[in-house]
Amino acid sequence: MADFVIGLVLPDVLGTYGDDGNALVLRQRARMRGIDAEIHRITLGDAVPEMLDVYTVGGGEDVAQILAAEHLIADGGITRAANAGRPILAICAGLQVFGRSFRASDRMVDGLGLLDATTSSLQHRMIGELRSDPNLQGFGVTAGALGTAGVLTEPLTGFANHQGATLLGPDAAPLGYVTEGVGNTDAHGALHAGLSQERAKKEVYYEGAVQGSIVATYMHGPVLARNPQLADLLLAAAMGTTVAELPPMTSTFAEQLTAEVATLRAERLKA
Ligand code: GLN
Numbered sequence: 040m041a042d043f044v045i046g047l048v049l050p051d052v053l054g055t056y057g058d059d060g061n062a063l064v065l066r067q068r069a070r071m072r073g074i075d076a077e078i079h080r081i082t083l084g085d086a087v088p089e090m091l092d093v094y095t096v097g098g099g100e101d102v103a104q105i106l107a108a109e110h111l112i113a114d115g116g117i118t119r120a121a122n123a124g125r126p127i128l129a130i131c132a133g134l135q136v137f138g139r140s141f142r143a144s145d146r147m148v149d150g151l152g153l154l155d156a157t158t159s160s161l162q163h164r165m166i167g168e169l170r171s172d173p174n175l176q177g178f179g180v181t182a183g184a185l186g187t188a189g190v191l192t193e194p195l196t197g198f199a200n201h202q203g204a205t206l207l208g209p210d211a212a213p214l215g216y217v218t219e220g221v222g223n224t225d226a227h228g229a230l231h232a233g234l235s236q237e238r239a240k241k242e243v244y245y246e247g248a249v250q251g252s253i254v255a256t257y258m259h260g261p262v263l264a265r266n267p268q269l270a271d272l273l274l275a276a277a278m279g280t281t282v283a284e285l286p287p288m289t290s291t292f293a294e295q296l297t298a299e300v301a302t303l304r305a306e307r308l309k310a
Contacts, residue, residue, distance in 0.1 A: 041077035043069050043278070046091040048117065048133075049107050051082045056198060058097025058130045060261035064270050065093060072286040074278075083107070087116030093277035094120060098131030098201075098259060101143035108136045108150055121153045124183050126276045127253045129154075130262060134248060134255035135203050142203070154248050154255060155208030161201075161221075161228045169199040169246065169258055171215025171222065177249040178272075184252055188275035189282035193268045194218065195246070197258020204228025205257075207248055214247030214256050222246030222257065252276065 047062040062078045069076035081087050083106060094117065111117050121127055135141035138156035140149055173191035195215050205223040207213060222245055229239035247256035256262055263270040275282045
């Protein structure tokens, strides 16, 4: 077993738009810091080991996410990992599954209840680019290990494709405030859920959710490739350290390529 193990949760049913890449990004950024890191794939029907260092969960179609929710609830491993404060990244359908309940295939389905979030349906599917400013409060106030690992300062970006109208309860904080695109819900979804005008106005600016050791977002990309600051925050939290104290990345892939090209050129000139 490697020193640092990333649990890739149900890639066979959840993992649209390259969300599996989030685990690859975590592994690569750990390895470039000299950390012996591996990915542990957990597929439908497998027990979820509760002692891994960090977990990633992707997005998926309605039927797939119902299967995922049923399995994760019956197994209980991811809930024990969350209760033990292990950092977890959940994308899109993952966000909905970690909430209290979600609407999929025309019915309400129980979620894991690890996020104070409920998801009904948007009138129209939201497809497009999404941008938000990070909610600095989210990591400080609501989150445990994530809150002490550092803060997000860079705008967050990703690609969204969902039909969920997600509303957060008081125990969850938004991950970011939408500056472009549609986040957790649109105005119709918020009003349809019976919110007051005032509350609905707030909810339409919310993107994603942070609660305890869980970070959830509608952003595909994969989100950690597009937002390396978020990747390092998860890494630091998983290692029980801060982003500032993470070992430096000795050589980036781009630097390695540049060095290789320079060596090849020098060899050619000699020949
Ligand atoms: N099936 C969910 C929805 O449409 C999630 C989609 C996704 O994960 N991309 O809202």
